Amino acid sequence: MPTSPDTCAQEMLEVVPSIMRTIRTEMRRHRAADLSVPQFRTLAFIDRGDQPSLSDVAEHIGLTLPSMSKIVDGLVARKLITRQTHPTDRRRLVLALTRSGQTALETSRKATRACLAEDLATLSDADRANIVRALETLRPLFAAKKEATPKP
Amino acid sequence: MPTSPDTCAQEMLEVVPSIMRTIRTEMRRHRAADLSVPQFRTLAFIDRGDQPSLSDVAEHIGLTLPSMSKIVDGLVARKLITRQTHPTDRRRLVLALTRSGQTALETSRKATRACLAEDLATLSDADRANIVRALETLRPLFAAKKEATPKP
DNA sequence: TATTGTTATACTCTATAACTATA
């Protein structure tokens, strides 16, 4: 019996939000590096990118520019990132992690990962391998989606 | 090579939030039944439960009572649910969908599901089956988690 | 004129603390 896209979508609609809530709650619980999910994702992207601009981050995370601007505001205020003007194009920003930001990112990542891992440890190795495979299949579908079908 | 809980957790931490963002954005986009994710989940639980109380919903969704109370406020104001007093225990609420709430839930569910399904249609049947299997494995791990390890 | 980003405004989501009403 084939698995229809609709069946799969329904399943995602039911399970993904509950996983997300656990992630959100856990991230908040670890006071050491008290980061929200968007803050965490922003730091993570800045960490692996090469001096991204605000637009770069906003597009990757999937937020509007004003939303991202505000999140960046908060991270700058907490001295977790730096926000400088691009040397040759003065409209653009150059975002980078501070030492403190790297620490916060690593602390939060480790704590949250450990918490999830604790749950996942109850599964069989085969189950975990299967989950990783499924997520790898899904990853490109939901990574930085462009605005599709611009009406001509 | 075994797949460690940590590897699996890391993968989830990267992919799940991006899926979630797509779900959130899509749900908002369909103006017909303009529901946020928590609103949608609340309606869905009330729909399948048997006259749940506020605490029932809050526990299932994973929110505090005040947070849930506010969401319910909004849904009542929009006439999507009814909020009545329990006939024998007057402290409790009895929540139920209105006709309009059922419609909104179905509209939102169909639209969001269709949008996800469109993405998932590009995958092979085997991939989709694998994703469903993975999500079914994860579902019980993240469903209405109790407060674990109450320190004695 | 087009691009990059910020400000203004207005919601929703979320939590903690303090409270009311009922059991």
Add this chain to the structure above:
DNA sequence: TATAGTTATAGAGTATAACAATA
């Protein structure tokens, strides 16, 4: 006293619209 909910308060996340600065 314990339980079910609400209110008060505060802060983050998010969007749209309007704006400023730079290219």
